[in-house]
Amino acid sequence: MSEHLTVVNHPLVQHKLSIMRDKNTSTAGFRQLLREISQLLAYEVTREMPLTMRAIETPLCETMVPVLAGKKLALVSILRAGNGLLDGILDLVPSARVGFIGLYRDHETLQPVQYYFKVPSELDDRLVILVDPMLATGNSSAAAVDLLKKAGATNIRFLCLLAAPEGVARMKEAHPDVPIITAAVDSHLNEHGYIVPGLGDAGDRMFGTK
């Protein structure tokens, strides 16, 4: 993937995202749409996974067929909102290895604070897909990529649902080697670090908290 930023403008993705933005969409509806949309985004983010040929027998004859090559990919969720994207991707890639990075955003400084880190082994041999629905300031995502690189990852992609231009710029500056895949890039961040027009707090919307 040579582009630093890919916006998935498939009509199904855009339609589902529009319903998710609506503040009247229920928690159950939001969660279901997130699961569906993450499968469509997963399709894009895994598009360039390498294949290798394997011999099998169909009911008719022996033949060579393409199968995924190399080590299982690693999905790494930035807690807690990343977990909403994780479930849908796992529907599509059930054998993926899964890691978690616990980062919360200090509401005053907007800087990430780490409280948990557990990722699959041999990250250097895997495609690593880091997931978080909202790329806002980019501080948490950049910090999570720092941690993944320290743990050995060299082939990382960042998957989100919505991005702010500020977050895209921050990631491009900090990690130009990490492609970003998103469903939309919104207008700007407000003074509280929320994406505008956005969809509100993704964690609250998917888990029904406030």
Ligand code: URA
């Ligand atoms: N995190 C969210 O959940 N929503 C935003 O708009 C920004 C960060």
